[in-house]
Amino acid sequence: MPTVGFTANLTRFFPGLGDLEVGSATVAEAVRACDAAHPGLGAYIVDEHGALRKHVNIFVDDEMVVDRTTLSDPLAPGARVMVIQALSGG
Amino acid sequence: MLLLGTRKGLFAIERTGAGGRRIQPNFLGIPVPLAIRDPRDGTIWAALEHGHWGPKLHKSTDDAVTFEEVGAPAYPEGEEVKDGVPAKLENIWALAAGGDDQPGRLWMGTNPGGLFRSDDHGQSWSLVRGLWDHPSRKGWFGGGRDTAGIHSILVDPRDSTHIFVGISCAGVFESRDDGATWAPRNKGLRADFLPDPASEVGQDPHLIDLCTADPTVMWQQNHCGIFRSTDGADSWYEVGEEGGPANFGFAIAAHEMRPDWAWVVPAQSDDTRIPIAGSLVVCRTEDGGRSWQTLRRGLPQDHAYDLVYRHALALRGETLAFGSTTGNLYLSQDGGDYWETVATNLPPIYSVRFA
Numbered sequence: 001m002p003t004v005g006f007t008a009n010l011t012r013f014f015p016g017l018g019d020l021e022v023g024s025a026t027v028a029e030a031v032r033a034c035d036a037a038h039p040g041l042g043a044y045i046v047d048e049h050g051a052l053r054k055h056v057n058i059f060v061d062d063e064m065v066v067d068r069t070t071l072s073d074p075l076a077p078g079a080r081v082m083v084i085q086a087l088s089g090g
Numbered sequence: 091m092l093l094l095g096t097r098k099g100l101f102a103i104e105r106t107g108a109g110g111r112r113i114q115p116n117f118l119g120i121p122v123p124l125a126i127r128d129p130r131d132g133t134i135w136a137a138l139e140h141g142h143w144g145p146k147l148h149k150s151t152d153d154a155v156t157f158e159e160v161g162a163p164a165y166p167e168g169e170e171v172k173d174g175v176p177a178k179l180e181n182i183w184a185l186a187a188g189g190d191d192q193p194g195r196l197w198m199g200t201n202p203g204g205l206f207r208s209d210d211h212g213q214s215w216s217l218v219r220g221l222w223d224h225p226s227r228k229g230w231f232g233g234g235r236d237t238a239g240i241h242s243i244l245v246d247p248r249d250s251t252h253i254f255v256g257i258s259c260a261g262v263f264e265s266r267d268d269g270a271t272w273a274p275r276n277k278g279l280r281a282d283f284l285p286d287p288a289s290e291v292g293q294d295p296h297l298i299d300l301c302t303a304d305p306t307v308m309w310q311q312n313h314c315g316i317f318r319s320t321d322g323a324d325s326w327y328e329v330g331e332e333g334g335p336a337n338f339g340f341a342i343a344a345h346e347m348r349p350d351w352a353w354v355v356p357a358q359s360d361d362t363r364i365p366i367a368g369s370l371v372v373c374r375t376e377d378g379g380r381s382w383q384t385l386r387r388g389l390p391q392d393h394a395y396d397l398v399y400r401h402a403l404a405l406r407g408e409t410l411a412f413g414s415t416t417g418n419l420y421l422s423q424d425g426g427d428y429w430e431t432v433a434t435n436l437p438p439i440y441s442v443r444f445a
Contacts, residue, residue: 009142010143013143013159040159040161043143043144043146043161043162044140044142044143044144045143047144047178047179048164048165048178048179049165049167049176049178051176051178053142053143053144055141055142056142056143085142086142
C-alpha cells in the first residue's frame, strides 16, 4: 500500500498527523483518502478544484508530481508519497 | 477589545485594570487579513491567508481565546475569472454580518471578485450569482492583486436586503433584493488610470462606508480621491482637500450618527505611499467634506513611514484606532484630537476592529 507522509508544519493544524497508509492508485485518490482520515486536510493541500496549491509540492518517491492540476500521477503499491511545502519568503 | 489582523497573526488587545493592556496573540506567523466580531451573537471571525495552505476561516465563541476552523467557501467547478482562467478562492477580503432580522447570515468578499453568503452561521457558503454573473464582471481587474477583490460590504441598517459592495477594481455595486440583482453605482467617480475616467465600471474605491443614522450619506476613499454621496450612491462628488493632505489613502470611517463627519488617514499619493513629508496625520471633516482638519497631536511627525491599510482604521462612537504597516497602533478617545500610542513593534497591521 502507498504511504503518505507530511511536512511537520501540518501537525500544527492537524495534531497527531503521521504517516498514512492509503489504498490509492493515484495521487488525487491519496489526497482524498488523507482528507477522509483527517477532515479538512485535503483543503490544505489542494484548492477547491483539486489542484495542488501553488506553494505545496508532492513527491512520489523521489519525483515531483507531474500533473499539478488533477494529480493523476499513478501510485505503485509500495510508493512513498511526501506532502511538503515549497520554500517561500518571510 | 480591539482585534488586529496582521501579517503574523491575530492580536486581541484588551484593557486590564490599572491602565494596562493585555495583548493576546493567535495564529502566530500566519497572515490574518481581517477579523471581525458579529455584533448579533458575539462570534469572532478571522480570515487566514496561509502562505502555503490557502485561505481559511476560523471562528471563536469565547472572545478570541480559542478558535475552530470552519469550511472556507469554494468557487463552483467551471467558474472562470476570465476565459481560460479557473476561479478559485484566493483570499478573504471582507466579512460582514447580515441584519438583525437575518440570523445566521454572513457576507464574505473575496478575490477573485466573488461575494459569498452564508445563512447558517458560516457552516456553508454559496456564491452570490447575481453579482458573479453581472455582465461587467469579466472586465473587472485587480488593484494591487492579480484579480479583482471585494473589500467592502455594507448592509443598510434600515433594510437588510439592501446591500452595497466595494470592488477593486470595478467600483460600487448595489443590490436592493438581498443580493439577487446588482447594479453599478459609480456616477461622479473618476478613474484617472482609465482611458475613460468616468467609466461606470472600473473605478477603484479603496473602502466605502455609510452613516448608520442616515445611510443615504456614504463616503469612499478612492484611489483617485475622497468622494461622498448624499443619495445612497446614486451619485458621488469629490470632497478631497485641495492642496491639503486629505486626498490619497486607503481607509475611511463615517461617523455613525453625524452624516457630515468622516475621518481618513492620508498618504502621499500612489507613487510612494508613505505619510506626507514623513508626518503621520489623520484628517477629519465635520462639514460633509467642504473642509478638513489635520489632526496630528500624539502622532509621530518626523520620519514616520506608517501606511494605514483600508481595513486598519476602526471607529466606535468617537473613539478611533488605527494600525500601520510599521506595526504601530494608535488610539484616540476624542474623535482624533489627541492620539496615544497603544503598541509598537507589532507585525505589519492589516485590519483593526473594535470588538
